[in-house]
Amino acid sequence: MAEPLLSVRDLVVEFPTRRGTLRAIDRVSFDLKEGEVLGMVGESGAGKSITGAAIIGLIEPPGRIAGGEVRLRGERIDNLPPDRMRRVRGRRIGKVFQDPLTSLNPLYTVARQLTETIRTHLDVNEKEARRRAIALLDRVGIPAAARRIDDYPHHFSGGMRQRVVIALALCAEPELVIADEPTTALDVSVQAQIIDVLKEICAERGAAVMLITHDMGVIAETADRVAVLYAGRLAEIGPVRDVIKEAEHPYTAGLMGSIPTLTQTSDRLVQIPGSMPRLNAIPTGCAFNPRCTKVFDRCRVERPDPIDRGSGRQVACWLYDRAEARHD
Amino acid sequence: MTDALLQVQGLTRYFDVSKPWLNRVIERSEKQFLTATADVSFEIKRGETFALVGESGSGKSTIAKMIVALLEPSAGTIRFDGQTMNFQSSAAMRALRRRFQMIFQDPFASLNPRWHVGDIIAEPIRTFGLLRGAAVMREVGRLLDIVGLSSADAGKFPHEFSGGQRQRIAIARALSSKPEFIVCDEPTSALDVSVQAQILNLMRDLQDEFGLTYLLISHDLSVVRHMSNRIGVLYLGRLVEVADGKKLFTEPQHPYSRMLLDAVPDLALSGRRRAQVQGEIPNPISPPPGCAFHPRCPLAFDRCRAEVPQPTPPPGGEAACFALGRSG
Numbered sequence: 001m002a003e004p005l006l007s008v009r010d011l012v013v014e015f016p017t018r019r020g021t022l023r024a025i026d027r028v029s030f031d032l033k034e035g036e037v038l039g040m041v042g043e044s045g046a047g048k049s050i051t052g053a054a055i056i057g058l059i060e061p062p063g064r065i066a067g068g069e070v071r072l073r074g075e076r077i078d079n080l081p082p083d084r085m086r087r088v089r090g091r092r093i094g095k096v097f098q099d100p101l102t103s104l105n106p107l108y109t110v111a112r113q114l115t116e117t118i119r120t121h122l123d124v125n126e127k128e129a130r131r132r133a134i135a136l137l138d139r140v141g142i143p144a145a146a147r148r149i150d151d152y153p154h155h156f157s158g159g160m161r162q163r164v165v166i167a168l169a170l171c172a173e174p175e176l177v178i179a180d181e182p183t184t185a186l187d188v189s190v191q192a193q194i195i196d197v198l199k200e201i202c203a204e205r206g207a208a209v210m211l212i213t214h215d216m217g218v219i220a221e222t223a224d225r226v227a228v229l230y231a232g233r234l235a236e237i238g239p240v241r242d243v244i245k246e247a248e249h250p251y252t253a254g255l256m257g258s259i260p261t262l263t264q265t266s267d268r269l270v271q272i273p274g275s276m277p278r279l280n281a282i283p284t285g286c287a288f289n290p291r292c293t294k295v296f297d298r299c300r301v302e303r304p305d306p307i308d309r310g311s312g313r314q315v316a317c318w319l320y321d322r323a324e325a326r327h328d
Numbered sequence: 329m330t331d332a333l334l335q336v337q338g339l340t341r342y343f344d345v346s347k348p349w350l351n352r353v354i355e356r357s358e359k360q361f362l363t364a365t366a367d368v369s370f371e372i373k374r375g376e377t378f379a380l381v382g383e384s385g386s387g388k389s390t391i392a393k394m395i396v397a398l399l400e401p402s403a404g405t406i407r408f409d410g411q412t413m414n415f416q417s418s419a420a421m422r423a424l425r426r427r428f429q430m431i432f433q434d435p436f437a438s439l440n441p442r443w444h445v446g447d448i449i450a451e452p453i454r455t456f457g458l459l460r461g462a463a464v465m466r467e468v469g470r471l472l473d474i475v476g477l478s479s480a481d482a483g484k485f486p487h488e489f490s491g492g493q494r495q496r497i498a499i500a501r502a503l504s505s506k507p508e509f510i511v512c513d514e515p516t517s518a519l520d521v522s523v524q525a526q527i528l529n530l531m532r533d534l535q536d537e538f539g540l541t542y543l544l545i546s547h548d549l550s551v552v553r554h555m556s557n558r559i560g561v562l563y564l565g566r567l568v569e570v571a572d573g574k575k576l577f578t579e580p581q582h583p584y585s586r587m588l589l590d591a592v593p594d595l596a597l598s599g600r601r602r603a604q605v606q607g608e609i610p611n612p613i614s615p616p617p618g619c620a621f622h623p624r625c626p627l628a629f630d631r632c633r634a635e636v637p638q639p640t641p642p643p644g645g646e647a648a649c650f651a652l653g654r655s656g
Contacts, residue, residue, distance in 0.1 A: 159608050187384055187609070188591045189606055191593075256384055259521050260553065262553055272525075
């Protein structure tokens, strides 16, 4: 099998606080193949964004990667010194942030922000950088790009700004784009446009995408595979269709049932009792056990590791352990 | 007595967004007005859930605020249970105010952080003089029980609760004055999906138990579909379509409703190819002439650019569109 583009192994991210160390990410492992779109879902506090930040080396101190490794094409990038990490970030991994208002510098024109990024990472002159920037803006669907490139961010609407941010993430031709809630700040009609642009342009350039979102609908329409996080741990990972149609982890199943859809016929939504534990009170054993309807003794004591279920699917649940087959 | 609990007729609200007087004099600029809602009329029947959907800037929240008398309309009338709301007379308003309540979007901002939960819930009871003495706290305990918290929670502060629990407190507070009508402004958009399901189920149970009437404001079409009997679709301050609950989703009439439905990401993985959504919502300060939707509308013709369409009743609801009258 070909080497994965990105390989995350047993990633642990910790935040020391006055009342002890919080584990925001606890032994999360996954791979991302070249050109693939991996969705990363979970509720707030599940660790989606922290996972993205850890890969790109943007964990705010005192938070730190306390274990595991991140490899980009086999090369470790989680322990690079800051100046070398800067050459990876932007150049090899691009990032699209949630809020297009705060991820652009309001004092610089779009042209300056784009050409500066292009010239930092690629060996081209100012004229060529500008030509590329205009082509890219045109590609992400900004009308009259050659004229609008000299505008400031506040001249653009929210949707247009997010297109600029996508152009910015892609301008150094990265191999991987991490998109952290790229459409959460936008209206649905604009959301559809942005998702289409992001997907098309990454496919065109062969960039893989890690799409972080809480919206399962967006994942369903965009991603090839999806990883479900719960309380900083990987609950389930697999091809989108399988995970959505036949969720195996009880948490994923509950999550799917709790989303109202445009086609459902039942009157009541499935509800998962309780809420996600805080990081300082994660139960022993499986983190989901107090809310799980299929819980049994072992879940309260031992933490399940992801179990292979075939066709690229992994589920971290004791229900699927061979030794527990009698419980089925 | 009619069975309409709330009747809204020609509701309009302008906001003055002019520059300061001196600037206007120096720059010779006119006064500028933003039309947040224009000529909106609808009825809500007793015991039903009426929803208003629309993207940001469509005037949803402005309408909600006018209905609960937090904002005075520039034109138009609101009749509650046959009584016209008179914004000038505070005594008459006070008597009406007990009968409608509001649940706000952000449970982190809508509860006073320095008050005990018990006092927050008891405030409407005391203000309207519904109970006195020890009976107040007994009632608070009962309300906390109803929304799925415990009466012991009355002594805690809001920060001790999660988002979903806080929204339950907000609901208990809204119920405490024994209202007939509750305006829910994006009640779950700050919550995670699994918690959203709990709150939506709770809202339905309370409606059945107390015979409440809801006005639900949301941008989330699937939430609206799940909750509502009738739905009004807003675009740029105008009501473009009113339809019976599920009918909007099976036979949307107005081109904007169709576009909005097409834009919702599909969790059912039907693989449908959705129509590309065109453009963005225009600036409400200078809306396009005629039908505000015409620059984005695939069916637009000359008349749409000149005249504002009035709601006309096609089968199963109302839609304000000229194209619909034209041979289907």
